[in-house]
Amino acid sequence: MADEFEIIPVIDLRHGAVVRARAGDRDSYAPIRTPLAKGSAPADVARGLLGAVPARILYVADLDAIVDGAPPDIASLSAIVAACPGTTLWVDAGFSRPAGVEAFLAAHLGRPVIGSESQADADLVRTLGDRAVFSLDTRGGERLGPAALHDAPAHWPRDVIVMTLGRIGIGAGPDLDRLAALAASNPSTRLYAAGGVRGWADVAALKAHGIAGALIASAIHDGALRGPTRL
Numbered sequence: 001m002a003d004e005f006e007i008i009p010v011i012d013l014r015h016g017a018v019v020r021a022r023a024g025d026r027d028s029y030a031p032i033r034t035p036l037a038k039g040s041a042p043a044d045v046a047r048g049l050l051g052a053v054p055a056r057i058l059y060v061a062d063l064d065a066i067v068d069g070a071p072p073d074i075a076s077l078s079a080i081v082a083a084c085p086g087t088t089l090w091v092d093a094g095f096s097r098p099a100g101v102e103a104f105l106a107a108h109l110g111r112p113v114i115g116s117e118s119q120a121d122a123d124l125v126r127t128l129g130d131r132a133v134f135s136l137d138t139r140g141g142e143r144l145g146p147a148a149l150h151d152a153p154a155h156w157p158r159d160v161i162v163m164t165l166g167r168i169g170i171g172a173g174p175d176l177d178r179l180a181a182l183a184a185s186n187p188s189t190r191l192y193a194a195g196g197v198r199g200w201a202d203v204a205a206l207k208a209h210g211i212a213g214a215l216i217a218s219a220i221h222d223g224a225l226r227g228p229t230r231l
Contacts, residue, residue, distance in 0.1 A: 004212070005203060005206065005207040005211070005212065005213055005214075006055070006056070006057065006192075006212065006213035006214075007053055007055055007203070007213060007214060007216055007225070008055055008057045008058065008059050008090070008192065008213055008214065008215045008216070009049040009050065009052075009053055009055055009058055009059070009215075009216060009217065009220055010058075010059045010060075010061070010194075010215045010216060010217035011042060011045060011046060011049070011058065011059070011060045011061070011080070011217075012029060012060075012061045012063055012217070013042060013060060013061065013062050013063060013064070013073055013076050014029055014063045014064060015064065016042070016073065016075070016076055017031045017032075017040040017041070017042070018031070018032045018040045018041070018042055018045040019031055019032055019040070019063070020032045020033070020217075020218075020221075021061075021168045021217060021218075022168065022170060029063070032045065032221070034048065034221040035221070035223070036048025036049060036051065036052055036220075036221060041079075042076040042077075042079055042080050043079040043080055043082065043083035043084075044083075046058060046080045046083050046084050046087075047083050047084065049220055049221075050084055050087060052220050052226045053216075053220055053225070053226060055087070056086075056087065056088060057087065057088050057089075057090055058080070058084060058087050058088070058089055058090070059089075059090045059091075059092075059113070059161075059194075059215050060077065060080065060089055060090070060091045060092070060110070061092045062076075062077075062091065062092065062093040062094070065093035065094040066092060066093065066094040066115065066117075066118065067094075069094065072091070072093035072100075072104060072109075073093075074107065074109070077089065077091060077109045077110070078109065081109055081110070088110060088111060089109060089110025089111070090110060090111050090113050090133050091104070091109065091110045091111070091112060091113060092112075092113035092114075092115050092135060093112070094115070094118045095112050095113075095114055095115075095118060095124070095132075096118045096119060096120065096124065097124070098124060098127065101114075101124070101128065101132070105131070111131075111132065111133055112128070112131075112132045112133070113132065113133045113134075113135050113161065114128065114132050114133070114134050114135065115135040115137050115144075115145070115163070116134070116135060116136055116137045116143075116144055116145030116146070116149045116150065117135075117137040117144035117145050118145070119145045119146055119149060120146065121146050121148065122146055122148040122149050122152065122155045125149060125155050125156070125157070126155045128157070129157050130157045130158050130159070131157075132157060133157065133159045133160070133161060134149075134156050134157050134159070134160045134161070135160075135161040135163045135194075136149070136150065136156075136160055136161065136162050136163060136182075137163045137165065138163065138164055138165065138166075139164075139165040139166050140165075140166045141166075144165075153185070153186050153189065156186070156189060158188075158189060158190055159189075159190050159192065159212075160186075160189050160190065160191055160192070161191075161192045161194050161215060162175075162178070162179055162182060162191055162192065162193055162194060163194040163195060163215075164178075164193075164194065164195035164196060165195060166195070167195035167196035168194070168195045168196070168217075168218075170196075171196075171198055171218075172196045173196045173197075173198060173202060174193045174195065174196040174197055174202055174205075174206060174214070175193075175195070175196065176205060176206070176209060179191065179193055179206065179209055179211055180209040180210070183209055183210035183211055184210070187210070190212035190213075191210075191211050191212055192211070192212055192213045192214060192215060193206050193211050193213075193214040193215070194214070194215035195215075197214045197215075197216045197219055197225075198219055198224060199219050199224040199225050200224075200225060202214075203225070
């Protein structure tokens with residue numbers, strides 16, 4: 001069992017604004033409306049999230065980079081860093097090449113997240129090791145990215161996000177069976193659930209299954225989950 005459960009608030013960026021994610025249907029994401037901030041400016045939403053859940057880590061998905069292959073949104077990331085001193089960003093910007101990761105690391109804006117959906121093979125994940133976080137991506141039961149990344153945990157770094165895109169923002173609950181199986185078969189890996197967490201009951205269930213933490217957005221914005229970041 002994980003000794004400590006860590007809640008990681010999530011920001012999804014699109015065209016310089018924070019958007020509300022739902023079921024992984026990225027084309028339908030619209031600028032967020034939240035009681036935590038006036039508008040959808042990344043720095044304001046980040047401050048609001050951390051005011052509700054004072055976390056050490058903030059996850060940022062740069063959807064322009066992931067979906068369209070655009071360069072990382074350095075302006076928005078820099079604004080978040082400036083607004084949230086002492087917080088580490090985990091950033092998925094569709095990284096697929098070593099040069100892009102090295103340039104991001106040189107900017108000192110956070111830790112890169114390498115999504116399986118953005119990979120052609122296992123080389124980048126294997127080469128970066130624990131310098132990066134790995135995201136094991138699925139949508140509707142489909143495994144996204146190379147089979148080698150799903151089937152060979154030897155390629156994984158210590159921190160792995162289990163990203164279930166189809167459960168994001170729809171109140172479906174986390175995929176406990178899959179998460180429990182992954183935790184049981186990879187006890188030395190810190191697994192973070194992403195998609196479906198509705199509140200404290202789901203957090204308790206994930207912790208009981210040996211999950212290290214969870215990436216959460218909707219439950220924080222909607223008020224179902226506020227307060228301490230660790231259990």
